[in-house]
Amino acid sequence: MSLITNVMDHSLDDGYAEAAARKKAADAGGLPRTLRARLGLALGLVLAALVVTVGAAQARVAAPVVAKERGELIDRIDQETEAADDLEDDVDKLREEVGARQREALRHSGGGDRGELVGILSGAVAVHGPGVRLSVNDAKDVSAGGDGEPRGTSGFADTGRVRDRDMQRVVNGLWASGAEAVSINGQRLTALSAIRAAGDAILVDNRPLVPPYTVLAVGDGQGLSRRFQDSADGLYLHALQENYGIRTGISVEDDLRLPAAPSVTVRIAQPKTEKGTS
Template identity: 75%
Template sequence: MSQQPPVRSTGSPPPRPDASMSLLTNVMDHALDDGYAEATARRAAEGGGLPRTLRAKLGLAAGLVLAAAVVTVGAAQTQISAPVVAKEREELIDRIKAETTAVERLEEDIEKLRGEVGERQRAALQEHGGERGGLVALLSGATDVTGPGIKLVIDDAKGAAEGGGGPREGGGFSDTGRVRDRDMQRVVNGLWQSGAEAVAINGQRLTALSAIRAAGDAILVDNRPLVPPYTVLAVGDGKRLSTRFQDSADGRYLHALEENFGIRSGISAQDRVNLPAAPSLIVRTAQPRTSGAGTGDGQGTADTGKGTS
């Protein structure tokens, strides 16, 4: 078997290993543009970038002096105005503190006057209410109430702050396992319908004119925010009231919230519960008395129908 002699190339030399990277090679070999190189060489031939004539040198010096003067004047003005700005700031802070103190005093006066008005309204209701005075005072929330009843505690689902609980159907929002204002409305109305004589949530007495609303995730009762867990106290026959509420549509609604969304609740009969009076007594209509005391004619009246919206 004959051996072939090695083949010798007679054409062009073999290609460079980096022939496929000609663009990168060109960039590395010509890092500086030719125009920049020519400008640099021309400037070096003319003696550099500094002015050569006396007039040019004087102009450059004048420009530098002017720039230094502007900077110096600005710094001086800043130092001069700094105490003035600090003084104005302190005066503004003092004014804010004074106005805040004045507002707090006015709020305290308002609360004091509201308390006085409420006490006088309650006294007038008891004095001129006649035989129905006690009942009207009870239903309108004008007086505190003590007696047997139930205690219902409702709380958000575990992990509600992290967004658990799943969507609530028909709510128009994604539920986070929180108790909503509409849930408290149904619970309170269910207690009224089950025979409760007086109801309070977290120490906030409810009347026929009370409103349960929402502000973000917070529940408001008469514009006062409540914090979970929500403790609902109701005066009435404890065992009977508890049974009737749990068998009602609103009681089953609360049970469905617990089963489907993890909202926690517990109800128990109590031998004695204490409910405070409502913060203020609202009288919608009033008429002058036309007969003797104790008849109940023409007494100031308030809407005492049960129901919370």
Template identity: 75%
Template sequence: MSQQPPIRSTASPPARPDASMSLLTNVMDHSLDEGYAEAAARRDAEEGGLPRTLRAKLGLAAGLVLAAMVVTVGAAQARISAPVVAKEREELIDRINDETSAADALEDTVEKLRGEVGERQRAALRSLGGDQGARVALVAGATAVHGPGVKLVVDDAKDTQSGGGGPRESSGFSDKGRVRDRDMQLVVNGLWESGAEAIAINGQRLTSLSAIRAAGDAILVDNRPLVPPYTVLAVGDGKKLSTTFEKSADGQYLHSLQESFGIRTSISDQEEVRLPAAPSLIVRTAEPQAADAGKGNGQGTADTGKGTS
């Protein structure tokens, strides 16, 4: 009996389940484009094939070394320049101290010369002789004076008010209850007209050339700022001077300020008031006068520096 060869199956292999999705299968199997793969391989070859993590560590180490070098160089330069800077600073401080000392010395010299000039001016006024010389020195404020008089205190209102109107609307002050330079001008002029022989405001002696002005909210007397309350001392017949001033137009004006704006005022007779000499004396012209010209009430007495009884 003859042997028959084995029968081979002619059936085709079973189809893949995703055979109908060949496009998606190709995308999944080849997610990286061949061009990208070739570029990555070429870059690895050029860099010697070092792993990416190793390259990152080497870059970090190089950056740290470079930063350390920069810090070291900066510290070395600062250490080198520190003595130079300290020396320049010391030299600058020495120059400032020297210039300050020189300015102080010049200021002392100016004050000394000003005192000498003032003393010579007073001596020149006294050299006119007799009562006339003393009278001229008194009117010019060249010498200190003492005698009976009045004390007038003018102060701002307790509760200042803004707005309102009236004659104070044009004032530079924002509060109507504040004393203005014009108020003090009227007060001083009223005292002169009432018979005052010498006047001082807060220790600042007034002369015929004195100026009362305003700078912002401050009142200046001969460019010297004053602060309230403003104490006005006037030499003269105390009782007569105070009565005459209160009845004058300027005294009534001051009273209206008190009634309308609350500005505080008080006036009192004084048996003895002392006024200093003017800090600076300006002599412009001098003319001889008759013996009876310019006579006052004779209440004030010039201080000669020898003391009075």
């Protein structure tokens, strides 16, 4: 009975009682807890405001320097861009001059009709005549590109995008079908022309082209169109249209005009000279 009575009379442990007594004494001898919490919060806000003020002052001091450096950088970019444009104009003028001299040399060295034929076949002179106009364009939704399977990993990733190898097959198919002169988006192709890819762009002789791609081919219009569409390359183009949504169209034209190639540079081949007879 004495143990039960002791528990009932002393329900709290002596340690709890002692801690409560110390807490009460501390509250009576110092600041209330709520006031101390508010003071701590106020001090924190003051420190934060001080940091923000110092940062703003430093940014204000550095702003003129940053603006000056930015302006100098912009001026330098503008100057270099202008210089690059001037150099590109000079290159175009020199290329046109070289092309003109090459065409003039062909006229005098080939001997009449033979010289003109050499100029046409080499792409050194502008030509016109009947032929076909072939348009090739990406699918409307290049991310989907139709209902077929992806066309491998080489070239472009999108199945509905025209690739460099597609244009290679189109051009080779036109040559094989009897085309006498070919251009893509106004750029004349020669025996030295290269069709390559660079990222999402197709390059013809290192010049980027953008879709839609318009291919002009001078030749026997009706016969050229029929032979190309019946060839393996024409059927390949038709399969791209059916399976991947690539848009194509071909029409026969009465008079197509193709420009001369910018320049024809031969580095390896040499003309064969005939030995004279005494």
